[in-house]
Amino acid sequence: MAQFNISLLAKQGWRIINNLNSLVARVLKAKYFPNNDFINSRLENTTSYTWISIWATKGILAEGLCWRVGTSMNVTINNDASIPDAETFRLSSFVHNMQDSKVTELIDTNKRIWKRELIVNTFLEGDAKKILRIPLAQEPHDHFLVWSGEPSRAETSDHLFRECPVLVKFWTTLSFSNTLIDTTMDFTQWLTWVFDQCPPHHCRIFCCALWAIWGDRNARIHEKKISIGQEIARFVNNYITELNGIKKRNSSKPQELREWSHPPDSIVKINFDGAYDGCHYKSASGIVVRNAEGIIHLSCSETQKEVASTFATEALACRKAV
Incomplete structure (x- = not known):
């Protein structure tokens, strides 16, 4: 309370x-x-x-507030929180030759892009990458405060999917040996290795298991629901059984192709989507514009660099569509 x-x-x-x-x-x-x-x-x-x-309560707010970069000359590079991707939303180290400099000095105001060469040559490599990943609005606006929240620093992918004590019984119930749940290798390497070692049926269960663990994690955090390992494993087995039943029923039916739905007359429909490469912080956007008859009026695609997240990827694709 x-x-x-x-x-x-x-x-x-x-x-x-x-x-x-x-x-x-x-x-x-x-x-x-x-x-x-x-x-x-x-x-x-x-x-x-x-x-x-x-x-x-202003101390609590100060810990989670971050400036959204705009045109204000009041936000400083060293002292103010303006890097959403950083630990405290600030630089990891003080830059003495920019003691009183403002964030706007790092932006090419004509092109609405970051001054890459200046940033790379001024800041530490990690700080420079985080600054370059901050999206800039195409139309200039004043700085404004946003709530960045508090990212969880206890939970890692290794702990969530392999090291949590609840999951030891979970993986055993699904007939995965301790050898397959090897915590000595990197998480990404582990995923690839499991797919190399397991037959297709086990790979299918493995994918469903990862999805179920993530769903249980969200329910635990957002809905305060607690599940034991055996309950999660029971859900996975039941889900796989249900999928097998659907597959059998569908095999006796002719395949139905999902068709694009036509908009009303005189209306143009714009479909867009984005894809994200989290390893290299790159994204791609694709757009198709069609009329009520399905005739393509325009289609285009583009790639973006220094993109911070999948959310930013979808936002960039949406902005391009608009």
Whole structure:
């Protein structure tokens, strides 16, 4: 209940940051931080209980807030949180020759791209890559604060899929030997190795098992549902059995091709999709524009470099379609 109360108070602080023109924000600013912003405000002696309660949560907000890069000359390179992909949303080390420099100095404002050569030659390699992966809007806008959340640092792919004690019984129930669940090799190497060692039937179960583990993890975090290893294994076996039954039923039916659905008359439909290469932070977008008769008016594809995530990939494809 205490944590829930803090979260509600922190939301009020978030609203003050994002709705400075609201009546309550203007009243609080005029009284408690007329010459500063909420995050940098100080607590005076004569304050109300309401303000003390909201002010007490600004530290929590400060840990999760990150500047979305725009045109503001107030956001500094060294001191302000503006790198979403970084540990604390900041550089890993202080750059002395850019002590008072602003983030906008790293952007080519005419082309709306990062000054790659300047960034690569100024920052550490890891910091430079993270900066270059920050997407820039095609239309310039002012900096604004966004909530970046708190990425989990306990959970790794190895722990989630192989090392968790709950999964020892899980893999055994699915008839996978301890040799196959080898934790000494790299996670990616392990995936490839399992597919090389197992027959197709076991590979099928293995894929379904990984999917079930990920689903159980999401249910545990977001829905607070706890499952034991045998329950997850039972789900996998039942799911495979169901798939086999569907396959048998469908084998007696003629295959039906899924057709593209036509839009109404005088309407143009735009289909788009994106693909992401997480190893090299690259993405590709594909777009097809067709009319009600299915005639293609336009189709195009393009690749992008320094893309941070699959979400960014879909967003880039969507923006291109728009």
